[in-house]
Amino acid sequence: MCGIVGYVGSQSALDVVMAGLKRLEYRGYDSAGVAVLADGGLAAAKKAGKLVNLEKALVEGPLPTGSTGVGHTRWATHGGPTDGNAHPHLDNAGRVAVVHNGIIENFAVLRAELAERGHELTSETDTEVVAHLLAEEFSATGDLAEAMRLVCRRLEGAFTLVAVHADAPDLVVGARRNSPLVVGVGEGEAFLASDVAAFIAHTRSAIELGQDQVVELRRDGVTVTGFDGRPAEVRSYHVDWDASAAEKGGYDYFMLKEIAEQPKAVADTLLGRIDPSGSLTLDEVRISPQELREVDKVVIVACGTAFHAGLIAKYAIEHWTRMPCEVELASEFRYRDPILDGRSLVIAISQSGETMDTLMALRHAREQGSKVLAICNTNGSTIPRESDAVLYTHAGPEVAVASTKAFLTQLVACYLVALYLGQVRGTKWGDEIQAVIRDLSRISEEVDRVLETMEPVRALARTLAAKDTVLFLGRHVGYPVALEGALKLKELAYMHAEGFAAGELKHGPIALIEEDLPVVVVVPSPRGRSVLHDKIVSNIQEIRARGARTIVIAEEGDEAVVPYADHLIRIPATPTLLQPLVATVPLQVFACELATARGNEVDQPRNLAKSVTVE
Numbered sequence: 087m088c089g090i091v092g093y094v095g096s097q098s099a100l101d102v103v104m105a106g107l108k109r110l111e112y113r114g115y116d117s118a119g120v121a122v123l124a125d126g127g128l129a130a131a132k133k134a135g136k137l138v139n140l141e142k143a144l145v146e147g148p149l150p151t152g153s154t155g156v157g158h159t160r161w162a163t164h165g166g167p168t169d170g171n172a173h174p175h176l177d178n179a180g181r182v183a184v185v186h187n188g189i190i191e192n193f194a195v196l197r198a199e200l201a202e203r204g205h206e207l208t209s210e211t212d213t214e215v216v217a218h219l220l221a222e223e224f225s226a227t228g229d230l231a232e233a234m235r236l237v238c239r240r241l242e243g244a245f246t247l248v249a250v251h252a253d254a255p256d257l258v259v260g261a262r263r264n265s266p267l268v269v270g271v272g273e274g275e276a277f278l279a280s281d282v283a284a285f286i287a288h289t290r291s292a293i294e295l296g297q298d299q300v301v302e303l304r305r306d307g308v309t310v311t312g313f314d315g316r317p318a319e320v321r322s323y324h325v326d327w328d329a330s331a332a333e334k335g336g337y338d339y340f341m342l343k344e345i346a347e348q349p350k351a352v353a354d355t356l357l358g359r360i361d362p363s364g365s366l367t368l369d370e371v372r373i374s375p376q377e378l379r380e381v382d383k384v385v386i387v388a389c390g391t392a393f394h395a396g397l398i399a400k401y402a403i404e405h406w407t408r409m410p411c412e413v414e415l416a417s418e419f420r421y422r423d424p425i426l427d428g429r430s431l432v433i434a435i436s437q438s439g440e441t442m443d444t445l446m447a448l449r450h451a452r453e454q455g456s457k458v459l460a461i462c463n464t465n466g467s468t469i470p471r472e473s474d475a476v477l478y479t480h481a482g483p484e485v486a487v488a489s490t491k492a493f494l495t496q497l498v499a500c501y502l503v504a505l506y507l508g509q510v511r512g513t514k515w516g517d518e519i520q521a522v523i524r525d526l527s528r529i530s531e532e533v534d535r536v537l538e539t540m541e542p543v544r545a546l547a548r549t550l551a552a553k554d555t556v557l558f559l560g561r562h563v564g565y566p567v568a569l570e571g572a573l574k575l576k577e578l579a580y581m582h583a584e585g586f587a588a589g590e591l592k593h594g595p596i597a598l599i600e601e602d603l604p605v606v607v608v609v610p611s612p613r614g615r616s617v618l619h620d621k622i623v624s625n626i627q628e629i630r631a632r633g634a635r636t637i638v639i640a641e642e643g644d645e646a647v648v649p650y651a652d653h654l655i656r657i658p659a660t661p662t663l664l665q666p667l668v669a670t671v672p673l674q675v676f677a678c679e680l681a682t683a684r685g686n687e688v689d690q691p692r693n694l695a696k697s698v699t700v701e
């Protein structure tokens with residue numbers, strides 16, 4: 087939520103910051119702004135709407151050239167998406183500029199104090215108070231980093247702040263609490279950003295910032311201190327993907343590119359998981375095998391698409407480990423006083439590793455003495471750093487707001503965790519584990535095959551562009567797939583879409599069925615538990631008898647569904663538990679095409695942001 091960039095060096099700060107913002111626009115796109123230090127002063131521009139509006143404004147009113155600057159692309163929390171609420175925010179003298187991600191919870195009190203001292207605040211944001219407080223502290227101390235530390239100690243909430251001051255040339259100061267901020271270190275230049283994507287074209291050398299730390303960026307180096315002023319340990323790392331991974335690569339949308347990257351993402355996530363002795367290994371496991379043997383239940387916490395991955399994981403974990411597994415929306419978790427102790431293993435699934443709801447859920451779990459294992463796609467992000475164990479998904483950067491390749495790799499990671507638990511606890515034999523790994527290894531090719539046959543799905547989606555509602559049905563692991571299909575359609579096509587367990591339909595939702603209503607049905611393999619398959623075939627007949635237009639996703643060779651399918655989408659035959667890896671793909675393509683047909687912005691759906699860093 088909100089993208090932040092800071093730069094100091096010898097290039098044009100405006101060029102570097104604008105290019106960085108372009109890469110971070112997925113984090114929020116309802117307004118954008120920049121500020122540069124130049125000619126002993128500070129110049130800023132900001133505009134409501136997408137970055138392109140700011141680009142136009144900068145053509146009409148260019149800023150002076152400077153080599154120190156900050157920029158921001160916003161997802162509004164306090165105050166609507168207007169020019170005035172856009173960041174950066176300046177103090178009354180226009181000497182300090184600050185950009186912010188997060189929420190400052192005590193801003194109303196601070197604002198009232200500032201008003202009493204004669205400050206005039208002009209926006210509706212929580213951020214503007216920081217600009218004024220920084221100006222006050224800077225005039226008292228003459229030190230921007232010290233001013234930032236003093237201000238941060240007074241702030242409540244979650245925030246990343248980045249500031250420049252006209253009287254502190256060649257310096258950018260950042261601070262972070264519960265909100266992402268990474269440092270990039272180049273030759274004679276340094277960068278600050280919410281995500282490495284913003285500076286990966288310049289350097290792959292990065293520094294993780296810890297909680298409650300302030301960083302000073304100068305051309306010749308970076309200094310990190312705690313909010314208390316004590317020097318902090320600096321943890322550097324190398325970013326293992328390059329700038330081209332964050333480009334569209336010839337596709338019209340990032341989402342299309344990311345859908346197409348799924349075979350590789352799935353294969354990469356499996357790479358190196360089996361050691362020469364045939365045993366599974368995870369990335370960073372600070373939970374001993376003995377502790378894992380003592381676990382008596384698994385609790386999965388996640389949001390949105392990652393939550394759907396968790397729902398599917400439950401089937402695998404319970405089946406392969408015979409341990410109970412609960413799956414909970416992270417935003418609900420800590421508020422219901424969940425029953426947790428040292429014998430509960432909590433799995434937090436998150437693409438970004440920064441989702442605040444999931445982070446708060448994992449902190450709650452750790453406070454109760456539970457161990458937390460993170461499944462995450464973003465190296466060095468907060469969720470894996472605060473967890474006891476991590477399994478990274480190797481999806482590469484996911485830029486489109488709607489999650490696709492991250493979901494498939496989360497599924498692979500969940501299957502690996504389930505097998506790992508089975509291995510450690512002895513509920514799965516080595517040869518059984520290896521058989522599943524062999525099945526998983528074939529999935530990459532199967533996903534490729536699905537992708538090759540998507541033209542009829544796209545054509546069908548285009549014919550449905552004028553519909554108001556699409557329903558999705560599934561059973562067993564097909565039920566979370568149905569939920570995911572509906573979520574994709576809601577967020578991209580802005581249509582009423584709902585996923586149901588097919589068996590639940592007769593308990594109410596069947597009343598929604600009317601003439602020509604499109605209903606997508608995910609059919610389980612007839613080779614798995616045939617009773618499941620037979621039941622869903624009956625469900626298809628029930629809705630068809632009531633006028634539904636049935637869009638049936640069924641494995642190759644399943645002839646029983648043919649008479650009842652108005653449209654048939656074939657997927658390769660896979661083992662029952664692994665079917666979501668292939669069944670989800672047509673639903674992603676379907677939603678993407680329907681959104682395009684309705685003229686929607688596929689990569690940046692309205693009201694959303696990629697990384698949700700507020701609760």
Ligand code: F6R
Pocket residue numbers: 389390391392393435436437438439440441444487488489490573574577696697698
């Ligand atoms: C939907 C989508 C979201 C995310 C959710 C969690 O397409 O992308 O529902 O899955 O916001 O995000 P992460 O995985 O970053 O925690």
